[in-house]
Amino acid sequence: MRSYLVLTPPGGPEKDHRSTLFLADGFSWMALLFAWIWLIWHRLWLAGIIALVLQIGSVLLLGMSGFFLAGLLLGFAIHVLIALEGRNHYANSLARRGWTLESVISATDLRTAEEIYFSGLPQPETHPLPSSSDWANKAKQPSVSGWQGPALGLFDHGGR
Template identity: 30%
Template sequence: MAIHVVMEPPAKAGQNASEAAVFIRDGFHFFGFIAPLLWLLWHRLWLEAAMTLAATLALAAASEWAGLTFAAPLLPLLISLYVGLEGGALRIAALRRAGWHQWGVVEADSVEDAEMRYLFAAEADDEPAPAPVAISPATPRPQPAGGALGLLHYPGRN
């Protein structure tokens, strides 16, 4: 089973947050590994895509300047691995910057199952809680005489 992080949009008048919730799978993102720049652009992570492009160009220029032409294709592999491993966290961070908040996590096999579990839990949260019942004690509790465990003496007690 996969873990899905549920992100809810900021509260707006007349809009239900559960209808616009986004589910982000926590795990390895294969397409983020294969084509990190395209994956970031697809998920509208503009800042992260620009930084990925800049880091890729900087690594290529540094390897060319150092005379490591054989390592030039291998260095961007590190960036691809980072996007593949941390793609979900990058999406969550971007949504938080936009004002979204994390509702919680849902464990499910697919996104559809995660949506069902989330909607069921959100519906249960909307139900009013039962009113607390105040119970007064019928008899006062007996106060112990002496110190605690017989080792200590407290002032004001016999």
């Protein structure tokens, strides 16, 4: 089971909920492989620049004699930390931008999480269409003068 954070944009969700974001909480393989690129892609500018500078520092340590292991461990630690905590940082960043955390759902996959969330939302009321006999009965009613009477033109003011 995986946890999914359900976030809605500032000003509330759209009528069809297309802007509602389901963010899987937990480890990210893309963040592990491309740490600073993943951060920049998700508009986490400061964290992405810091990760890039630290990765450059780890590469410089790799080239120094006696610091190969330190450079290797620093680079690995940066990637693992971003892979584990990147999505949490992204969710917090969205919350600072005005997004609202609506719910946290545990599900096996994204589709199931969406079904669970949307099944709990109130359904819009559906009004049945009137039957044809109702239409026929309304047509037989006597005409009324004034604004409710039959109109001859675009603006019929009681036959005046």
